[in-house]
Amino acid sequence: MTLISRALKALRDRRRRKTLYSAACYWDSKARQGGAGSPASMWPNPAFNTLCEEEQREAVDALGLSLQGAMVLDLGCGSGRFSRYFAAKGAQVTGIDFSAVALETARSLSDGPNPAYVNLSLFELDDSGLYDLVFAAAALSVACRTRRELADALVRAGRALKQGGALFLIEPVHRGFLSRTLDMGLGEFLQTLEECGLQAKSVRPLVFWPARLALAYLPSPSVLTAPVYRLGRLLMKAPGLCRLGDYWAIKAALKPSGPRSLPAPAPPVMRHSRSADSPGQEGP
Numbered sequence: 001m002t003l004i005s006r007a008l009k010a011l012r013d014r015r016r017r018k019t020l021y022s023a024a025c026y027w028d029s030k031a032r033q034g035g036a037g038s039p040a041s042m043w044p045n046p047a048f049n050t051l052c053e054e055e056q057r058e059a060v061d062a063l064g065l066s067l068q069g070a071m072v073l074d075l076g077c078g079s080g081r082f083s084r085y086f087a088a089k090g091a092q093v094t095g096i097d098f099s100a101v102a103l104e105t106a107r108s109l110s111d112g113p114n115p116a117y118v119n120l121s122l123f124e125l126d127d128s129g130l131y132d133l134v135f136a137a138a139a140l141s142v143a144c145r146t147r148r149e150l151a152d153a154l155v156r157a158g159r160a161l162k163q164g165g166a167l168f169l170i171e172p173v174h175r176g177f178l179s180r181t182l183d184m185g186l187g188e189f190l191q192t193l194e195e196c197g198l199q200a201k202s203v204r205p206l207v208f209w210p211a212r213l214a215l216a217y218l219p220s221p222s223v224l225t226a227p228v229y230r231l232g233r234l235l236m237k238a239p240g241l242c243r244l245g246d247y248w249a250i251k252a253a254l255k256p257s258g259p260r261s262l263p264a265p266a267p268p269v270m271r272h273s274r275s276a277d278s279p280g281q282e283g284p
């Protein structure tokens with residue numbers, strides 16, 4: 001596929017993102033496109049992906065969690081880049097994803113039982129009180145189409161936590177143009193979190209979105225990509241510009257009252273559908 005046809009395909013997919021991104025076949029197809037070990041949601045510019053991953057890992061490290069022996073759940077783990085990262089730090093990790101192909105890739109990239117990978121939708125998660133850390137990177141915002149689905153996923157995530165455990169999300173939360181599947185502003189997202197029995201402890205922006213739009217789609221060498229990316233990181237520290245983050249790193253904990261009970265089940269959706277067209281190179 002030429003660069004131009006990839007970009008056009010990405011734009012077509014983007015128009016249909018509300019249905020495409022919440023279907024397993026879309027992520028199966030992206031996992032088949034390769035880039036094993038890099039973000040499942042890889043953009044066409046590898047130099048951009050590397051910088052983005054670096055920034056996201058720094059956000060995880062900044063949590064200051066002791067991961068040695070910790071039980072970690074990675075929701076929508078894709079090809080397992082964060083699952084492997086947590087396991088390398090001594091955690092016992094379970095990654096769940098509804099894309100069987102992404103999980104095949106994840107399994108092929110590790111050489112033992114840790115991380116363990118389970119083919120499961122995050123709307124079917126039923127664990128209770130097992131994990132010190134429940135983590136999701138660009139998973140809730142592509143899986144959930146409505147506030148009700150978000151609440152369903154958050155209640156399940158909260159219920160999977162041990163008391164005293166942490167939920168850490170790195171999610172592109174937006175209303176409008178930058179939104180992925182979930183079209184919701186940060187305020188409403190945080191309010192939903194609260195209603196689900198979770199309390200946000202810290203919220204900070206990651207990945208300056210103007211730089212993401214400028215850099216992600218066209219492969220360019222690191223020597224060009226890195227300075228623009230780093231300038232974006234600096235700019236986001238200026239007063240008022242934190243709103244220009246593409247992702248929000250949100251750390252939350254269970255309220256003392258614990259997770260709310262599950263909302264009434266949402267009507268059936270095409271989460272496991274195999275029928276969507278094959279996707280192109282749209283990012284997460």
Ligand SMILES: C[S@@+](CC[C@H](N)C(=O)[O-])C[C@H]1O[C@@H](n2cnc3c(N)ncnc32)[C@H](O)[C@@H]1O
Binds near residue numbers: 027080102142143284
């Ligand atoms: C943008 S990718 C992120 C993958 C991984 N977290 C990372 O950062 O590399 C989104 C992932 O969420 C998964 N996903 C989307 N909806 C899901 C659902 N309902 N249940 C489980 N996984 C889901 C997709 O299969 C895909 O692997």
